[in-house]
Amino acid sequence: MMGVPRDLVLAVDVGGGTTKGEVTAADGAVLAAETIETPYGEAAFDAIEDLGARLLDGLPADCRDRVARAAVILPGLVDPEHAIAVFSSNLGWRNVKLGSRFADRWGIPALIDHDVTVAGWAEWRHGAGRGVDDVCVLIMGTGISGTLSVGGRLVRTPPGRTGVAQAGEYGHIPVRYRDGLPCPCGNVGCVETVASGPAIARAYAARTGRETSSAETVFAAAGTDPIARAVVDDAVDALAAGLLGVLHASCPELVVLGGGLARAGDLLTEALHTRLTELLRVTPVPRVVLSEFGIRAGLIGAAHLARAGSLR
Known part of the structure; x- marks a missing residue:
């Protein structure tokens, strides 16, 4: 839609116990948030899709079109370049090719990356290590x-x-x-x-x-x-x-x-x-x-990743 600012992002942090999602603005303001239990195995990815869809669909009409990009961060071994959840011993998945499934469901570009890598990058670039x-x-x-x-x-x-x-x-x-x-x-x-x-x-x-x-x-x-x-x-x-x-x-x-x-x-x-x-x-x-971000470093990092488009 012409003239609509694309200033919001969707961030999802997948953990061994819970999965957290937020839609945030550039200043960090949280417009929507939800936490769910993380299902075991590949069912986790269906739950991630549903969580993101609920957060986006629950936004006011004038906000939904402002969401520019999403980022989903995963535990275990991750191949961000090919969007593959390589392995998680705690959650029981191996070589799951995610491809564009989140982008297709949510209607926005979606990045995949490793949870600790993104959390550490956020602390370095935007938190206790900035500068x-x-x-x-x-x-x-x-x-x-x-x-x-x-x-x-x-x-x-x-x-x-x-x-x-x-x-x-x-x-x-x-x-x-x-x-x-x-x-x-x-x-x-x-x-x-x-x-x-x-x-x-x-x-x-x-x-x-x-x-x-x-x-x-x-x-x-x-x-x-x-x-x-x-x-x-x-x-x-x-x-x-x-x-x-x-x-x-x-x-x-x-x-x-x-x-x-x-x-x-x-x-x-x-x-x-x-x-x-x-x-x-x-x-x-x-x-x-x-x-600086404590246990929220992953979620905050996912939002910064979605906004930046890469870890840079």
Whole structure:
């Protein structure tokens, strides 16, 4: 329609438990939003289609024509260039060729990309890392992964290399070779086996015999409970050890911590900065800060991706 501004975008963030969708304006104002449970297997993609359609159809008539583009971000392995959901162990899909199905259903161009890559890019370009060319972003929760930006460019898996891990799998760097725990990836002693949310909760339960609901509980108790403090210190040590090679190779100026574990706040950032200061000798110690977008980084990133048209 001539004269109608195309200033709105549709963003969809697909997670292992829930899928979130929003229609937003350029200033970040949310015009429509909905969260659904993510179905298992390929049924998830039907649910994504329906979610986007409901959000678009529910807009006022004068807004629907203003939606310019959509972006859908997915977990696991993703081939953005060919719009393929390559693999997700948690959601049970493999080599799903999405093609133009979302664009056809919604009537607007739709981009596909990797959830953590987009979340880390958003934190770098628009959040805690904006204005800095060399940034490492860690998204920490059930797993640990992130992004690396060097010289103002995002490091990505080369286009077309399907079936390989996304760049930024920090959680699968082995740091406990001899006495580590088995990792689902097949290795032993990966960072995730010590420093992920579930690993921290399991370690505390193993040392105390008391089950805990989350890593946040362990962080909250670290100020008064010496066992909780020891578990946190062990997790921070593993995280720092996993970062050493990255820091020596690329010398980022800034490390940004996001995801659910970032709710630990200054306790986590200060402990990691202290440990890196103890370990680094020939490489400058980067600043360590909390993410600006928190657990909404993926959804905000998807909106920025839809608006920009690419990760740039």
